[in-house]
Amino acid sequence: MTDQAVDAGGANPSGDDRSPAAPERHFLGRARELKELRADIARAGLDTISGRKAPRARVLLVAGRPGSGRTALAEELVRQVADRYPDGVLRARLTEPDGTPVPVGRTAGELLTALGLPAAPGAAEDDLTDALRTALAERRVLLLLDDAAGAEQVDALLPDNADCLLVAVAQGPLTGIADVRPCTLGGLDTKSALDLLTQHIDPVRVTVDPRAAENLVEVCQGQPAALTLAGGLLAAHPEETVSDLAKRLHADTAESAPLARVLHLVHADLPKSAARMLRLLALAPAGDVDPHTASALAGTSLDGARPLLDRFAALGLLRPVPSPLPRYEVPGCLHPLLLALAEREERPAELQLARARMLERTVRLLQSCRAVTETDSPQTREKLKNLPPALRFADPRAAGQWLRSRRAALLAAARLAVADGELDTLARRLMSQLVRAMVAHLGTQAAAGDLYGIHGLVLDVAERQRLPREQAAALLNLADLDARTGRTAKALARYRAALDAGRVANDPYATGRAMESVGAAHQELGDHDRAADWFGRALAQRLARGEHADAARLYGRIAAAHTYAGHYGEALRNWRAAVAAHRRTGDVAAHARALSELARVQEYAGRPEECLRTCQEAVEWARRAEDVRLQAALQLRLGDTLERLGDPAAAQLHRGAAERLLAGEIRPGQAPVTAGAEAPRVDTSQEQDGEACEIRSTSAED
Structure with a gap:
């Protein structure tokens, strides 16, 4: 049967923490196959025989039809040899329950997450698989890939490390991967098959008629999945003998495959409401079933769904998943059969x-x-x-x-x-x-x-x-994630597409945000003139709509773009506009930061006296905003400016004030006072046109 997908435990919305009890099961048979697989791990490969070190991990293949117990065998092998791989076991399923191959990029991303490593959202498949191989190059891990659809999936995830082991489960050969050690499964041997039956029913029912039991095993072709369902059906009907069930299976000619034939009997044996719920479980996403999913699919009550799911699990139709919340998994070998039933009956x-x-x-x-x-x-x-x-x-x-x-x-x-x-x-x-x-x-x-x-x-x-508003929103969200992970050119293309969609939808928010984001992308790419142009377009829209706070912020972005481009005159003009806009909106902290940036550009432009006066004003506004870090940064800038102007004593006072601010010796909003001397005094009584008068430093002796 297929691999058990075990997720983290969850909580039940209804408060019922009852988890389905998984029946005790033991791995049976396959001793020869396990011995051969274990021997293949240590056996020399073609590269070793030729004198070269094996460049990649050893690949073992467990091949067989769904329901043959191929995943159970692979899991048992992993359990027996896991202690040889100190960096752990990684598991992934490469096919969806409906048979759709899982994209390799998604699998690689999930494996990276399992290793505790970041997987960049939206990264290309090659980048993710390269990152995975790099991560596994220095680790000794065992990788179990269940239900592989083809060799391409396995090859893309194969570690370039001979100390790793990859165990793949597939229906056929993995042609194209060198030195694969295949193990092809048939049915269980008769003794193991009878032992599997007795895990579900009283052993006496087998021993009283051993020939009938062997006949049942033969009808099921020794397939563990078919025998599990047969055992569940016998357990549900204590009055029925093993011989009776074998005769019913012989007489049923509606299905040819053993598993489909047993499922047909189980389905026909259920009450109509239960049978309908069973076949509708094929619609459960990822084959993951809980009472809410089952009750919604069948249109029944939540309380009515729970006992039915327990009954299905007892029959072997569902596999309980360890979790605080009642959860089950539809076995992969049953999913296509249940879906076919649903499409035929509904x-x-x-x-x-x-x-x-x-x-x-x-x-x-x-x-x-x-x-x-x-x-x-x-x-x-x-x-x-x-x-x-x-x-x-x-x-x-x-x-x-x-x-x-x-x-x-x-x-x-x-x-x-x-x-x-x-x-x-x-x-x-x-x-x-x-x-x-x-x-x-x-x-x-x-x-x-x-x-x-x-x-x-x-x-x-x-x-x-054809929903342009939602299209614009999705493009903006995708572009933001692209930009955050360094794919700026891709983000720029999506921002432009979002702008077009926003214009079609006549959505001012989307168009404004898209224009601003286009500018930010150009700035990240180093095209500062285009960045300033796009910020200007966004500013015009904000001003036309009376969005003054956003307009003030955009003045700053335009100024920053001009600063990077070396256009200090334009930068100063826009920073002054930003200062005035923040003053009008009453945002004290933003006003202080804009003054700080204005002073920085004045310093770049070679205007130290203007920088000094602007820093003085910015310090006062930062004090009013109780922004200690900004106050300290401005004090340091004042010190550097005074040093260049030839006043080292005053510069030292400002630097000392910055240190006390950062050390917490000065409370937010309190004017800094230097030890042993009066602090640099800000005289704003004669403030004119937004510029403060000079900074004076006086010693305590004066």
Whole structure:
């Protein structure tokens, strides 16, 4: 059967911390295969035989049909040899439950995260795989890649380190990877197959009719998945003999494959409501099922879904996932069979309605997950009170645990909703709430990789539905993440596209932010003249709309661009405009910082006397704003300026004042006083046109 995807534990919105009890299972059989695989680890490869050191990790392949126990064998091998790899075991599944190959870049990013290393959001696949190989070059790890769709996926993730081991699970050979050691699985031997049956039923039912039991094993072709379902079916019907079940399987000609034949009997044996829920579980994102997902898909109550899921687990139809919250996994070998049942038994409209109910429930859970972090808002508290108890979280910590445990399923739900193409409204709501919940609980930086993927999905929907406002927002968010990770040229192209979309939508916020961001990208690329031009365009829009605070900030950005370009005259003019604008808006701290930057440019322009007067004024405004660090920086600048003007004694006084400010000896808002002497005194009684009079330094003896 397929690999168990074990996520971090989560919290149950309803407060029920009951986790499904996983039945005790022991690995059975495959002794010969395990011995051969262990021997292959140490066996010399072709490179070693030819006298060269092996440049890459040893690759072991466990090949077999779904349901053959291929992942169980790989996991048992990993358990037996894991102690040889002190840097740990990394696991990844390379195929979605519906058979879609997982992009290599996504897998590489998740493996980097598992190693505790940053994965740049939106990075190219080659960059991520190179980063992974670099990280594994100095580590001794065991890498288990389950359900590989092809050799290309495995080869891209193969470590360039002979001290590592890669165990791949696939249906066929990995043609193209050198020196792969394959282990092809058939059915279990008869003894192991009978032992597997007795894990589910009373051994007496096997021993009283051993020939019938062997016949059942033969009908199931020794496949562990088929035998597990057969054992579950016998356990559910104590009155039925092993011989009876074997005869029923022989008589059933609707399916040819053993696993499909047993599943057909199990499905037919269930009540109609339970059978319907079972086949609809094939729609669960990432094959991850909890009571909320199951009840929403089937349109039943939450309390009614829980016992049914436990029943499915007892039958071997679901695999319990270790978690404080009841969670299960649809085995990968059963997923395509359940999906085929659903498509055969349900009308397309019913399947679409089931998906819509599931997405709607997910949206409401995400809303609750985010809202529980905003308890300081009376409106939010009222909304939480109106939610059904099953959708509430006990506290923000429980909501965060639920979000982390369901992360893979939530992201898969967003991808499936967008790929569906007919549920775009729900998809947009889902992605909006998912972004807000992730930012609230994880933070923008920690969730950047996931957010990049979500914004890309939002862009797909916006382009498909011709929604220019949402298209502009998605492009801006993607461009911001590109810019933050150093892909400035790509960010610039997206900012320009966002500007075009914002103009089509007649959205002044999007166009203003896009123009400013285009300017910032040009500045990052070193084109300061273009940066100033784009900042000027954004400024004109802000002034036309009466947005004075933003206009004041943009004056500063224009001035900074001119400063970098060496156009000090234009820079001074714009900094003075910024000072005046901040004064009009009453932003004392911004006023002080603008004066500080004006003084800096005056210093660059070779005007020390003007710099001195502006610094004096900036110090006073920084004191009023109680900005200690800015006060200290200005005191140091005053000291440097006085030093150049030939007054070292006054310069020393200002530097001493800066040191006391940073040491906390001077309280915020308090004028600095130098030890043993009167501090440099600011005389503002004769202030004219925004410029203060000279700075005088007097000793205590005067």
